[in-house]
Amino acid sequence: MTTAVAPPAGFARFGAGMLMLGNETNKGLRVMWVHKTPLVLQVASLTALYWAFQFFLGGGRFVSELLAMTFLAYLAYMVAYIAILRMAAGVLEEMYTGTLEQSLLSPLPPWVQSLGRLAAALVEGLATAAVVAGFYLVIFAVMDVEPSFEWAALAPLALVLADVAGFAMLIGGLALIVNSIGAIIHVIQNVIMLVNGAFIPIFVFPDWLALTSKIVIPTTLGLDATRRILNGGESLDQVWSDGTLAWAALHAAVLLVLGWTVYQAAIRRGLREGRLGA
Amino acid sequence: MPDTGVTVRAAIELRGLTKRYGSFTAVDDVSVEIPAGQVFGLLGPNGAGKTTTIKMMAGLVTPTAGTARLSGHDIGAQRSQAVRQIGAVLEGSRNVYWSLSAWQNLLYFGRLKGLRGSKIKPRAERVLRDLGLWDRKDQSVGGFSRGMQQKVAIAAALVTDPPILLLDEPTIGLDVEAARTVREWVVQLARDEGKTIVLTTHQLAMAEELCDRVAVIRDGRIIADLPTRELLDRYVEDRFAVEVAGDAAAVVDALPPNTTLESDDGRTTIQLPTADQDSLHTVLATLHNGAVSVQGVSRVRPSLEEVFVKLVKGE
Numbered sequence: 001m002t003t004a005v006a007p008p009a010g011f012a013r014f015g016a017g018m019l020m021l022g023n024e025t026n027k028g029l030r031v032m033w034v035h036k037t038p039l040v041l042q043v044a045s046l047t048a049l050y051w052a053f054q055f056f057l058g059g060g061r062f063v064s065e066l067l068a069m070t071f072l073a074y075l076a077y078m079v080a081y082i083a084i085l086r087m088a089a090g091v092l093e094e095m096y097t098g099t100l101e102q103s104l105l106s107p108l109p110p111w112v113q114s115l116g117r118l119a120a121a122l123v124e125g126l127a128t129a130a131v132v133a134g135f136y137l138v139i140f141a142v143m144d145v146e147p148s149f150e151w152a153a154l155a156p157l158a159l160v161l162a163d164v165a166g167f168a169m170l171i172g173g174l175a176l177i178v179n180s181i182g183a184i185i186h187v188i189q190n191v192i193m194l195v196n197g198a199f200i201p202i203f204v205f206p207d208w209l210a211l212t213s214k215i216v217i218p219t220t221l222g223l224d225a226t227r228r229i230l231n232g233g234e235s236l237d238q239v240w241s242d243g244t245l246a247w248a249a250l251h252a253a254v255l256l257v258l259g260w261t262v263y264q265a266a267i268r269r270g271l272r273e274g275r276l277g278a
Numbered sequence: 279m280p281d282t283g284v285t286v287r288a289a290i291e292l293r294g295l296t297k298r299y300g301s302f303t304a305v306d307d308v309s310v311e312i313p314a315g316q317v318f319g320l321l322g323p324n325g326a327g328k329t330t331t332i333k334m335m336a337g338l339v340t341p342t343a344g345t346a347r348l349s350g351h352d353i354g355a356q357r358s359q360a361v362r363q364i365g366a367v368l369e370g371s372r373n374v375y376w377s378l379s380a381w382q383n384l385l386y387f388g389r390l391k392g393l394r395g396s397k398i399k400p401r402a403e404r405v406l407r408d409l410g411l412w413d414r415k416d417q418s419v420g421g422f423s424r425g426m427q428q429k430v431a432i433a434a435a436l437v438t439d440p441p442i443l444l445l446d447e448p449t450i451g452l453d454v455e456a457a458r459t460v461r462e463w464v465v466q467l468a469r470d471e472g473k474t475i476v477l478t479t480h481q482l483a484m485a486e487e488l489c490d491r492v493a494v495i496r497d498g499r500i501i502a503d504l505p506t507r508e509l510l511d512r513y514v515e516d517r518f519a520v521e522v523a524g525d526a527a528a529v530v531d532a533l534p535p536n537t538t539l540e541s542d543d544g545r546t547t548i549q550l551p552t553a554d555q556d557s558l559h560t561v562l563a564t565l566h567n568g569a570v571s572v573q574g575v576s577r578v579r580p581s582l583e584e585v586f587v588k589l590v591k592g593e
Contacts, residue, residue, distance in 0.1 A: 016392045023386060023389040027375070027378070027386050030378055031375060031377050034377040034378070034418070097371060097375075097376070098371020099371075099372065099373065099374065101333075101371070102366070102368070102373055102374070102387070102390075103390060104337070105337075105338075105364065105365075105366060105390070105391075106361065106390045107359070107361055107391065107392055108358070271337075271338065271339060271340045272339075272340045274297070274299070274333065274338075276338065277333070277338065277368060277370075
């Protein structure tokens, strides 16, 4: 008996898209779980890195104000680090093992799978950040560091996440067409860590560096708005009215569109050049 | 057969399929129609364009020119419908996720084609049982032998029960036992399930055994495309072979010059240098006089391998 699957239409097609998105995310998380040992090492090293940097920056002691102002930026860096790595390394591994071509035998367009891959990468990044955050919240409690929380900060934080998603998609697309992407990713991850405010708040940067970081580096704009709400006592209206939040939203939107476009273009080029397989 | 007025569409139609990489032409104007249920062998030396042709059929390489239709759906213009018609095992790649189990792989690839778990599971169970993998369905594929990994790749290609299977070197790197399992599966899929199968392989004995029809590709162009039997018949040589019992040692010296003898399993095949009737009668008389038992007389039929070598050498 032979039964080719009937093509869905309209709402059913949306449902099929969601099914596939869930399928891709589920696969990504299962593969991640299989490699849980390196994941544990990754969490440990990322936890220790922040501790060591803050220790050196504080001249041999921990500065509570600095911790409170940089910690969220460090968590954002971690999510970006993992999402970028998973998107690029994941897509390259699938290209070399031939599963990328198999996944392209799906009736839905490649961007649906790329969203699933991205969702899995973000879940891994957020889960890692949650573990590290849990650890440091205990440490902060012992050290009398009081990290503030405002519901209003969730809006710019959502933009930070969108920024990371767009940038990770962009790097995933570039991984398909740029041979030396590994070295490039390494540099990008370090630059994000150094200038997004993860170790030093960007308001102490020279103006040109702060401006460059806001324009070029993902997460910086949204994190600046978040810091002003959480540490500067400003309201969401204030960060919106001076344009900071709007710029952050525009930044995230541009990165999402750019990432999606580059990924699609990279897949089309790969199909044209026959280089998506082993 | 009466004309019913219904046109039976080929399962696979390739029209002028061409792929160029800069000045290099990998596939040049390939046109083939493969009816449903046929096992079609695409043979050729390394770099001839087999894999590129298969990948263009599957929509994994964009053609420079030409079209590929699967069950009537253009892989370029109607990709969504076209890819539903196929399952593929591609050469030189894992095809499945080694870090996942066989069961997880089949569920993933079934959902990838748009099926829900409740529809995939019975089919996945059947395929895994048939391939002898059911007892190890929850083990990571990375821990399997190469043959078992290839079985999982085939199972993943079959899990949605597609009418067309593209098998690019499916037995490469497999041991004898695993290769036999794959061969038996191909036969079963074609004969019992009526699937259309495109098979590329360097194992020409396997192609001869499995393929209803064979196309030979060289430098990107199809240089022969015939039913396997017809292709072999075309290369039937103009000389006789006489099969006798025993080793024929008693008459060896009396046979004509340039006669060759091959002994195997208590039988000897005597190949005469020509199809000359007089020579044949003389040899038969010699065998009769030497009390050698004649088992059969036939025209020399080449193997597909011999035909293939002649074709790619341009003979």
